Amino acid sequence: MMTRELPIIAVATAPGKAGVGVIRISGRNLNAIIGALFQKNLLPRQATLLTLHEVDGQAIDQLIAIYFAGPASFTGEDVLELQCHGGPQLLELVMKRCLELGKIAGLVIAEPGEFTLRAYLNNKIDLAQAEAIADLIDAQSEAAVRGAARSLQGVFSTDINNLIEEITQLRILVESTLDFPEEEIEFLESAQARERLKKVSDQLAVLRQGAQQGKILREGIQLVLAGAPNVGKSSLLNRLAGEEVAIVTPIAGTTRDRVKESISIDGVPINIIDTAGLRDTSDVVEAKGIERSWDAIRLADLVIFLRDARTPDEEDNFLRAQILQAIPPRCPVLELGNKADLLGLEVKGTANPETLYISAKTGEGIDDLKARILKMVGWGGAHEGVISARRRHLDCLERAAEHLHQSAAFASHGNISLELFAEELRLAQDQLGQITGKLLPDDLLGKIFSQFCIGK
Missing domain, CATH: 3.30.1360.120 (Probable tRNA modification gtpase trme; domain 1)
Structure with a gap:
């Protein structure tokens, strides 16, 4: 093709x-x-x-x-x-x-x-605009439509190209000085290279934040409810969904398989996965459901570790440690104490700031929970100005930021190396170029476009 x-x-x-x-x-x-x-x-x-x-x-x-x-x-x-x-x-x-x-x-x-x-x-x-076409077609909310439209108009690409131009100008200054190693310090001072590098890094940080918001709008948040049996995961799913989408009984182990439901919090799409209670079991069907629960946890953007508020923290330590070992890098875990109504606890002003106490039965603390969910996944709370972005874009931006950080180290006092400074700038520039498709392998290009619909 x-x-x-x-x-x-x-x-x-x-x-x-x-x-x-x-x-x-x-x-x-x-x-x-x-x-x-x-x-x-x-x-x-x-x-x-x-x-x-x-x-x-x-x-x-x-x-x-x-x-x-x-x-x-x-x-x-x-x-x-x-x-x-x-x-x-x-x-x-x-x-x-x-x-x-x-x-x-x-x-x-x-x-x-x-x-x-x-x-x-x-x-x-360019490639970012091409991907925005598919995002515009697949958008599931008004905010996602507007974000994809901004990317299609070239807002995201313009920001990327401006960063590339800033790095290019800095590279020109650095590489023109490579033949004069005795003047490295003077160059860095006179050209304000460190200040210009910091400015580029700050601009990239802002762009990364906007791209993270765009990814959330495009893909939604994969939120997994995990915990031991009978702690109220299905009740919480029903409370968040606003309807009875999961069976709830007093019998531990009622949920045998994953139950999925999509909701929206302040216009942000949330894909909630209610999992089977995590425990050792000889029941073949329940064991299969628990295995799928662990698969969901490994792919989560946010894990809510739910426990019975009446149970001492120590009894959940082992299960909590297992979850922390299984989750993806940088995936946050929100600890939630359910059934707080049975303790007579006030949800707000709880003595333990690390655990949020709620009642899925009465609705206590649910508004606080929704706000905490958005905060923990990095949602900034405003749709205006958000652009559509993908995981691929975030990975490129993150690697570019790492190269800029490394370049700053090679330009620091007592560790000056213009050759390595210039090389890290080049690598950062290459990562940004992959977003707009200027430096993208053909096999990856083919994979991206194969996900479009026929006729587009």
């Missing part, structure tokens, strides 16, 4: 019945295909009402055709959009006829994401 230059075709609208269905064709020169379809040329950017016929002359559909001459099109190639009536069988017939008449020009069905890939390869958009 990365190298083929054949014209491509796909249905660009979602499957199912609709008033209008769109079929899109893109290629280097579509004049031959347009002539074969309609026996006439089309004026660029003008809607034309036409009829597409079968080989025996029967009409398939009366449709609107719009021709965009490259490079002034989404893909940078010639693009033809056919707006048909939106019946699935009708669209299939139109597709079939287009492939028949376009065979002489090599017309083939598009691969997933191939239209966007061509836009990227033809420099119409």
